[in-house]
Amino acid sequence: MPELPEVETLRRQLSASVRGKTIRSVEVHNARVIREPGKDAFVRSLARARIVEILRRGKALIFELSTGKALLIHLKMTGQLVYPGTGLGNRLVFHFDDGTALDFRDRRLFAELRLLSDWKTYPFIRDLGPDPLAMTESAFREMIAKKKTKIKPLLMDQTFVAGIGNLYAAEVLFKAKIHPARQGASLSAKEAACLLTRIQETLREAISYNGSSVDQFLQLSGLPGRYVSRHTVYGRQGKPCPVCSRPVERITLGGRGTYLCSRCQK
DNA sequence: AATGGGACCTGCGCGC
DNA sequence: TGCGCGCAGGTCCCAT
Numbered sequence: 001m002p003e004l005p006e007v008e009t010l011r012r013q014l015s016a017s018v019r020g021k022t023i024r025s026v027e028v029h030n031a032r033v034i035r036e037p038g039k040d041a042f043v044r045s046l047a048r049a050r051i052v053e054i055l056r057r058g059k060a061l062i063f064e065l066s067t068g069k070a071l072l073i074h075l076k077m078t079g080q081l082v083y084p085g086t087g088l089g090n091r092l093v094f095h096f097d098d099g100t101a102l103d104f105r106d107r108r109l110f111a112e113l114r115l116l117s118d119w120k121t122y123p124f125i126r127d128l129g130p131d132p133l134a135m136t137e138s139a140f141r142e143m144i145a146k147k148k149t150k151i152k153p154l155l156m157d158q159t160f161v162a163g164i165g166n167l168y169a170a171e172v173l174f175k176a177k178i179h180p181a182r183q184g185a186s187l188s189a190k191e192a193a194c195l196l197t198r199i200q201e202t203l204r205e206a207i208s209y210n211g212s213s214v215d216q217f218l219q220l221s222g223l224p225g226r227y228v229s230r231h232t233v234y235g236r237q238g239k240p241c242p243v244c245s246r247p248v249e250r251i252t253l254g255g256r257g258t259y260l261c262s263r264c265q266k
Numbered sequence: 267a268a269t270g271g272g273a274c275c276t277g278c279g280c281g282c
Numbered sequence: 283t284g285c286g287c288g289c290a291g292g293t294c295c296c297a298t
Contacts (some may be wrong), residue, residue, distance in 0.1 A: 001291065058293075076292050078276080081287075108275040110292070124293085150270065158293080166291060255270070256291065 002075045004132070004163030005206035006217045006225060010081055011056045013220035017083055018102055022050040022066075027093040033106060034092075036114040040253060045069060045115055046094070053056070058128045058162030063120050070119040078216040079104070079111030089181050107216060128162040132199050135161065141192045147184030153254035154184045155199075164199070167212060170234045170259045172199045176262070179265040180251075205230065233259040 002010075026046050049064035062152045063071040073081070085093055085101035092113065094102040104113070116122050117171040130139070147154055152159055164172070174179050175198040178191060187195065211217055211225030214235055219225055228235075232242050237250040241261040251258050 003292095074292080077290080098298095106275095107277070110275060147267095153269090156292090257289090 001213055002217050003165035003168050005203055006211035007056050007059050008207050009211045014054045021096040023094050024097040030091040032109050033113050042115050057125050058158055070116050072114040074112045076110035078107040080218050082222045083220050087135045090204045106247050127159050129160045132161045140196045144184045144192050151182045151184050152180035166256050167234045172202050174233045177265055
């Protein structure tokens with residue numbers, strides 16, 4: 001469930017703590033997390049590579065390396081990065097030449113590590129939509145006006161906008177007072193503008209709280225993010241709507257649990 | 267183009 | 283108490 005705010009939190013913390021370090025070795029506890037290339041080539045190529053820059057595209061982290069290659073990390077549902085490493089629950093450990101280590105953990109083995117020669121042309125990255133924090137109101141309005149998809153699955157479509165998942169989709173639609181089952185094209189220009197504003201406000205606020213620790217997300221330090229305390233509807237089924245006090249409902253939409261207040265969201 | 271389902275995984279909470 | 287089951291969701295893939 002790490003979404004844009006959680007991944008951006010990690011990116012900033014990684015930039016401050018491991019950028020510039022050189023990898024001495026990679027310790028593999030479960031090779032399944034390495035998706036590309038094979039384990040041996042992965043380990044060999046990373047040894048003696050220096051981390052030059054750490055970028056984010058949607059929910060993906062990209063470590064640009066001195067070798068010209070890039071390490072792409074997608075945490076999916078339960079991936080964690082912890083620095084300095086503690087050695088607990090690891091699938092893989094990056095050892096740096098200063099003696100410190102970066103732990104990679106993933107309870108469910110959904111997360112992916114890929115070593116890429118050209119990360120910009122990797123299909124998942126290439127097909128990502130714009131970053132919602134950098135999107136303009138007119139572009140968003142035009143994109144949404146053409147879509148018959150329900151607005152919540154649309155916001156979660158990474159080729160539409162990059163970085164919003166189930167949690168923040170529920171939060172921003174509540175704040176914009178828009179029902180998650182509305183068709184994208186049914187939104188008025190005013191509603192679309194309001195929605196983009198709420199998206200940007202919410203993501204920025206969540207970043208300032210270092211993300212939401214529901215389920216498995218942890219900051220790089222291993223501490224939880226604090227944004228759960230600010231949730232309006234996500235994970236709050238039966239609790240009072242912060243606006244009208246009616247119990248928050250939970251429905252299924254596009255196969256995903258969806259939290260809303262049907263009195264406030266039209 | 268939109269929608270729905272299954273697959274990948276594992277730990278948790280629920281009901282019996 | 284203990285067991286089996288459904289559920290959680292990011293992404294891909296297939297079918298309709």
